[in-house]
Amino acid sequence: MTTQSPASPLPPPNERRRLRRFRPLTPAQLATAPEASGKVTPQKNTASPRTPEPQPLTPAQTFDALYAFCSPALVRQTYLLTGRRELAREAVERAFQLAWQRWPEVARDRDPAGWVRAVAYDCALSPWHRFRPRYRNPEPPPADPADRELLHALLRLPPTYRRTLVLYDGVGLDLPETAAETEASTPAAASRLTHAREALVAQLPELADPARLHQRLLELASTERLGAGKPTVVRTGGERRNVFWTRAAIAFTVTIIGATALTLQTAPTRYEAPVAPAQAVQGVPPPAAMGPLSQEEQALRAKLRRAETSGPERLSPETR
Template identity: 70%
Template sequence: MGVARETVRAWETGRTTPRGRKREAYTSLLAELATGAADMPVRTEATAPVPPLSEPRPEAPATPLTPAQAFDALYAFCAPALVRQAYLLTGRRELARESVERAFQLAWQRWPEVARDRDPAGWVRATAYEYALSPWHRFRPRFRHPEPPPADAPDRALMAALLRLPPPRRRTLVLYDGVGLDLPETAAETEASTPVTANRLLHARATIAARLPELSDPDELHRRLAELASTERLRAAKPPTVRTGSERRARFWTRAAIAFTVALIGTTALTVRTAPTHYEPPVPQGETVQGVPPRVAPGPLSEAEVALRAKLREETVRGPERLMPLIR
């Protein structure tokens, strides 16, 4: 085909579409495979197939769907794979389920926008990745302690190697080697340039290969990532439960916003009512007054003061200008 294996994998999962001569060659290849499929013997496996990490591509319905039906269809196609991807990013089963549910709750709140998006699955995946890799989860009591690792030793080694990667490199590795996106799509989803994305991918692969040399081959790494994610029983909630939770959360935040607005209006009205209507100059600071004699304690009266006191006492009894209360 003249392209990398990751590109063919992206065609098979429906993430991208070939164009031009590649489209004609790929169509001829599929026609030959379909023609020879009837003559090929059926191959049976003793073990169950490994669920893919990438989201399957939903087919276009024959009749128009209601918003709830379209949301449920998107959730049924994408949620199982997204939970496995979030588990590879975080190493936590409960956080993986919570990330996917929160992403779909936000998608239901913004469903007109998501429904018109060219890639609704990519929109939900990017939202789930952002929530799963948020650094604020480390402050939550339920996520302070690590969860039990996988039971098998190879799976534990691979999960430990993944969690040692920085979040941007871990996300790039899961998108490119796990989901099967090509380099430009991975760069667009991680909001980085193509050279930066390629550098992150090379460093992530080198780190994994240094710890696990048997995973130096990208195809083997892709297979082991799918096996690691499929060994855990990760199930998401039902679509009606997610939609109900989204509507309940939207009502709660709407009421909280209304209550905050009412409180803000009441506080503003009270401030306007009690605020002064004219300018009041500030009271100046006190100053020291000079020339005032110091206060002295009472002492013995002088002769003049004694005479004045006697005169006042006599006038209080005799004089007509004063009144003296009588005690009965």
């Protein structure tokens, strides 16, 4: 009795259709295939060439770009606030030095130019400049009489009014931005602006139109030849300033530590009562001088002189 192997099961319909679609090649087709002859047709690279990605700017390059963009206008604006060319240049350079010192914070700020402008205005309007000898004498005024009158009218305004007027009518900020930069509420900024315009129009009636006032402020700031130093000089100057103050702080700290150590070594370890100062005693009679001796005293003295130097061992009283 012979056993038959069971028939292999048929593949499913989908698999049968796939096998019929990909039938094996005939020997003639295999002979003419590219792989059989060893020749492979190179495929063309259809991918588009990559464009080189731009390199990110370094912090120094970003700072230089911000300085080149903002410093000319800031020097002219601070000149309107102070009326001094050298002080305006110094305030702007000091503001950028502080910006470079805090560059990570400034670079992430929503308005880096506004950050630097606020610091420059604070430096320019600092009341400590009046005590500096170089700023005690006024600078030569503008050559044009109209510009001279406008500058004098601006300098007569209080610093807060002057700053609000320059920001709103000179720079062109709106009222909320002006209030935010001057650290005041919007109604307070509006009140300052109104009073500043009234005081300015009282001296120069032709500036009652805000558009005319804006134009005159731009003309006054543009007529002066104002410029700031190079960004590299500002950056290196700020770094040298930081190094100087750091070394000064270290030297001061070392001096304090040395003085403290010297005091601990030389100071007494226990309490010593202070010596009271001498005082004159009142009511004590002065010592009297010795007068002449009486006869009895003279006789006693003569007796003592006649007596032997080495007398008896024991003195016995004399009977009277």
